[in-house]
Amino acid sequence: MTPLKLVILDRDGTINADRDDYVKSADEWEPLPGALEGIARLNHAGWHVVVATNQSGLGRGLFDMAALNAMHDKMNKGLAQAGGRVDAVFFCPHAPDEQCACRKPLPGLFEQIGERYGVDLRGVPAIGDSLRDLQAARTAGCETHLVLTGNYAGQSEAQLAATLQSVPGTEVHADLASAAEFIVQRERHARAVARGTVDPPDSGPGELKAT
Template sequence: MVMKLLILDRDGVINQDSDDYIKSVDEWIPLPGAITAIADLSKAGWTVTVATNQSGLARGYYDLAALDAMHQQLRKLVAERGGEVGLIVYCPHGPDDGCACRKPKPGMLQSIAAHYGVSLAGIWFVGDSLGDLQAAVAVDCQPVLVKTGKGMRTLGNDLPAGSLIFEDLAAVAAHLLQQD
């Protein structure tokens, strides 16, 4: 059986984004329908994972404990709706650190593939930025753009060929569950 794997960006896809960074659980506010979407996918046999750039760590805006608290909140809210969140990977580096994990580089996606022992060919990666879509293409994922977060701004760019566009994560989930 083929694993039903979905990879999500975090800020702007699952929760509200901010140009001032999301620095605490209080600032981590789920987007309408996002938690239910993840739970519904999970209950339908999907493994929902997260790959998120968190340069606020390198910039000193928040620490690992704050980031862990945000991810615990995500897991708790999804669990309350009967679902679960799979692996959450993050890049703690700043844009000039030269790491292999910061999107648009594909390091985090490769980590998810290695963790689950799967190929990423055709796996959907849902994001709201051009960097998300470029990371998806780099590992043969299906690039999916949502219009939440920075998504509307991203629509103004040349998107990678074959990019799919949805209103939000709830619309992505509805589409995938309909295909099942």
């Protein structure tokens, strides 16, 4: 049986624009440029996409489950228009002081995903915009990818270097579309090497490589 090709994404700052006062409604949920198309790119290449997101606004009483569902309904409709989809959204509803096991940087959400899909998360690509995304993913055994949107938009080279030192081996990309293209093209190249052929590279967004 062919192994499940799985990618795990953060939400706020990776798929949609983040807000200092939290994304609290569907009206406030706005996709980042190219993000939904990036997810569709992964889907079309055979990847299943799931979301792992901290939503402490629930625990803080800033919005309720109906509002969260409305946000994800808007996301899913936008994805459908782009030709993509996410299989599921795993979220932590707890405030920081509740000491749960699922709030990133702890790996609980990732462990739930591994259990739900019956997959070993070692090497599964995980894409996020914050150090805690990377820490949770690495603890769960995932391959870490950082996008320079959300938390890392406008960050200094020194701040980026400190993050990469904390989670070495992380790939760095301009945005989700670039990360998706990197993953798709890397797999295509690996298949070409296995066949002993050379595929011409597709044109598309580039990626920044961590050093």
